[in-house]
Amino acid sequence: MEATIVSNSVKHYPVLLKEIISVISPQHGGTFIDCTLGQGGYTKEILKYKNTRVIGLDRDLNTEVIGKEIQEKYVDRFIFKNLKFSKINNLKLKKEDIKGIVFDLGYSLIQIKDPKKGLSFNSQGPLNMMMGLNDFSADHVINNLDEKEIEKILKYFGDENDAKLISRNIVKERQSKKINTQELVKIIERCKRKKNYKVHSATKTFQALRIFVNKEISELIYGLINAVKVLKKDGVLAVVTFHSLEDKIVKYFFKNLSKNKSISRYEPKIKQREIFFSMPLNKPIIPSDKEIKENPQSRSAKLRYVVKQKEAYEIENDLIDKFSYLLKIENLGLKL
Numbered sequence: 218m219e220a221t222i223v224s225n226s227v228k229h230y231p232v233l234l235k236e237i238i239s240v241i242s243p244q245h246g247g248t249f250i251d252c253t254l255g256q257g258g259y260t261k262e263i264l265k266y267k268n269t270r271v272i273g274l275d276r277d278l279n280t281e282v283i284g285k286e287i288q289e290k291y292v293d294r295f296i297f298k299n300l301k302f303s304k305i306n307n308l309k310l311k312k313e314d315i316k317g318i319v320f321d322l323g324y325s326l327i328q329i330k331d332p333k334k335g336l337s338f339n340s341q342g343p344l345n346m347m348m349g350l351n352d353f354s355a356d357h358v359i360n361n362l363d364e365k366e367i368e369k370i371l372k373y374f375g376d377e378n379d380a381k382l383i384s385r386n387i388v389k390e391r392q393s394k395k396i397n398t399q400e401l402v403k404i405i406e407r408c409k410r411k412k413n414y415k416v417h418s419a420t421k422t423f424q425a426l427r428i429f430v431n432k433e434i435s436e437l438i439y440g441l442i443n444a445v446k447v448l449k450k451d452g453v454l455a456v457v458t459f460h461s462l463e464d465k466i467v468k469y470f471f472k473n474l475s476k477n478k479s480i481s482r483y484e485p486k487i488k489q490r491e492i493f494f495s496m497p498l499n500k501p502i503i504p505s506d507k508e509i510k511e512n513p514q515s516r517s518a519k520l521r522y523v524v525k526q527k528e529a530y531e532i533e534n535d536l537i538d539k540f541s542y543l544l545k546i547e548n549l550g551l552k553l
């Protein structure tokens with residue numbers, strides 16, 4: 218199994234690759250959707266099996282090059298779409314049976330290291346953080362939203378304890394100059410009350426801004442809901458997450474539609490929840506020590522999967538209600 222892909226001297230390791238393949242079983246052929254093509258790590262592995270087809274999606278147009286390379290090799294078995302995965306149900310699938318759908322959330326190391334994207338706190342130059350198909354950049358957020366709004370983003374999307382102080386200082390500083398990436402890092406460093414020498418002071422703020430700029434919460438919520446509509450019965454939906462907020466959403470969605478919560482016989486009878494999935498494992502699959510040693514970036518990865526049990530054109534679920542407090546914060550971007 219190909220473990221690494223080298224591009225522009227940055228090595229890419231597809232995370233939990235062996236585990237993904239074992240969960241979606243491409244050995245028997247069938248059509249799969251790779252919602253996060255990236256460097257094509259999962260797609261290339263699936264296509265090694267005969268009678269498989271893959272539809273690869275990615276919001277980052279830079280991945281089109283990878284898409285073209287794969288298509289040259291597998292002419293009739295692969296197509297690339299520059300599409301956000303929340304729109305997976307807009308694909309014209311002509312009654313194609315979709316046997317497996319995979320999401321590998323977040324960013325590839327190649328994106329993180331791309332100075333033009335400005336995803337990292339090591340980047341020089343203007344704030345950006347747009348992965349592709351965005352409506353606004355981090356520059357718009359930092360230089361336009363008000364103090365309370367920035368504070369909410371940092372608190373809820375980054376779990377940043379010093380959100381109040383950081384947002385107050387951002388607003389103060391921007392009155393005299395436009396804030397770029399390195400100036401933002403300096404503001405954060407001045408505001409952090411407790412220094413953690415293992416984790417960079419700007420980690421949480423940058424995570425929060427990336428989530429907000431790329432609308433990652435609504436992407437994930439609508440991506441999951443629409444993926445279920447597209448998947449065939451007995452098909453597998455597999456998701457790799459990298460931070461607790463993502464994992465919380467995936468776990469809730471899978472568990473909630475997998476089994477009925479136990480209801481006390483003393484409680485009034487309520488409508489039975491519909492069951493759409495079976496969930497073979499209650500706990501997530503995590504990388505082995507060997508994988509973490511080879512690719513330390515994989516250490517926070519969690520793979521969860523479900524098997525679809527019945528057709529679902531409309532799934533009744535409370536995922537949107539449950540996480541409406543996060544969707545509301547994301548909607549602050551509507552005014553940018």
Ligand SMILES: C[S@@+](CC[C@H](N)C(=O)[O-])C[C@H]1O[C@@H](n2cnc3c(N)ncnc32)[C@H](O)[C@@H]1O
Pocket residue numbers: 229230231232252253254255256257258259274275276277280300301302303321322323324325348436
């Ligand atoms: C971690 S990488 C995927 C790596 C891939 N599994 C591989 O092995 O090469 C995540 C990719 O998903 C893409 N992505 C993130 N959010 C997306 C979304 N909402 N819609 C489509 N693509 C998305 C990113 O642009 C990035 O290329």
